Amino acid sequence: MQFARFAAGSVLLALLSLAVSSFAVAQETQIEFQQWLDAVIQEARERGIREDIIDEALTGVTPIPQVVSNDRNQAEFTETFEQYLDKRVTQWRIDTGRTRLRENRELLQQVGEHYGVEPRFIVAFWGIETNFGSFTGGTDVIRALVTLAYDPRRAAYFRRELFSALDILNQGHISHAQMKGSWAGAMGQSQFMPSSFLEFAQDFDGDGRRDIWNSKADVFASIAQYLKAAQWRNDQTWGREVKLPADYFQRAEQWAQEPTEYSCSVLRRHTIQMPLKDWQAAGVRRADGSDLPVNDFMASIVLPDGEGGRAFITYDNFRSILKYNCANNYALAVGHLADRFIGY
Ligand SMILES: [Ca+2]
Numbered sequence: 001m002q003f004a005r006f007a008a009g010s011v012l013l014a015l016l017s018l019a020v021s022s023f024a025v026a027q028e029t030q031i032e033f034q035q036w037l038d039a040v041i042q043e044a045r046e047r048g049i050r051e052d053i054i055d056e057a058l059t060g061v062t063p064i065p066q067v068v069s070n071d072r073n074q075a076e077f078t079e080t081f082e083q084y085l086d087k088r089v090t091q092w093r094i095d096t097g098r099t100r101l102r103e104n105r106e107l108l109q110q111v112g113e114h115y116g117v118e119p120r121f122i123v124a125f126w127g128i129e130t131n132f133g134s135f136t137g138g139t140d141v142i143r144a145l146v147t148l149a150y151d152p153r154r155a156a157y158f159r160r161e162l163f164s165a166l167d168i169l170n171q172g173h174i175s176h177a178q179m180k181g182s183w184a185g186a187m188g189q190s191q192f193m194p195s196s197f198l199e200f201a202q203d204f205d206g207d208g209r210r211d212i213w214n215s216k217a218d219v220f221a222s223i224a225q226y227l228k229a230a231q232w233r234n235d236q237t238w239g240r241e242v243k244l245p246a247d248y249f250q251r252a253e254q255w256a257q258e259p260t261e262y263s264c265s266v267l268r269r270h271t272i273q274m275p276l277k278d279w280q281a282a283g284v285r286r287a288d289g290s291d292l293p294v295n296d297f298m299a300s301i302v303l304p305d306g307e308g309g310r311a312f313i314t315y316d317n318f319r320s321i322l323k324y325n326c327a328n329n330y331a332l333a334v335g336h337l338a339d340r341f342i343g344y
Contacts, residue, residue, distance in 0.1 A: 116224075
């Protein structure tokens, strides 16, 4: 009895000291965060962010633990291309996209002509990024960026994005309460990071605000401007599925890329770019066996699932899609969805 009471007492003491020390750690972390935030606030003032914006967006803000764990646990990419495509280019997305193209025909035509981007591609991005604006993410973008800028993993990048987000608030495009996005800071119906917003977002409805959250005109125009800035060519599509000649893999060496610096690393998995007529001469054909189109486009071939899988010939526009998101599967999904809208 005596012993038990003694033991219980020391367990209690041990627990108490553990609680005190973890409280101390928590307190220290909180002080560190507060000092970091004070420095951010100071820099925001120096950059000319208004006091009312600082008060509303930064004062008292706390990190979101879930954002850090999401960032740490991004799944290794294990899906095959075919699995990826099945998930993104669904019948629902095809049907809904066709409906949205019809409903917004006039606006999309205006935007498409103004920026030189076919509407079906604008709607394909819109569909894949946010299910046509219906799923844009409900995270407070400033809070998400504060979290990722404080976390050491990619602090410098997210700190720049945080100041870009504050600039957007400062310019009055959206209120802090409405500035929602994904946990990683991609915003609105086009899922632009704040720096992309500052560079590419458009005010197509002319109300003085670039509103990629609520204005379809601004959303469509912003996607189109992003592609235009990425050298989109309105006289060509993204590419197509092809049939390779029987000796393709014996000759593949000659079409392999020299290792160089790529703007998007997945271009390493493409062949060199050659004129379409050279691919035709090499025996590459459309998937149905007919000749390749007669155009002077440069094209590279990619097999997203490797030798046993399907092969695609891709044009310069494919590289523009990769600038939106540097992943071959993503770009192929956008291209396929845009094709399905018009019945390919
Ligand atoms: Ca606007």
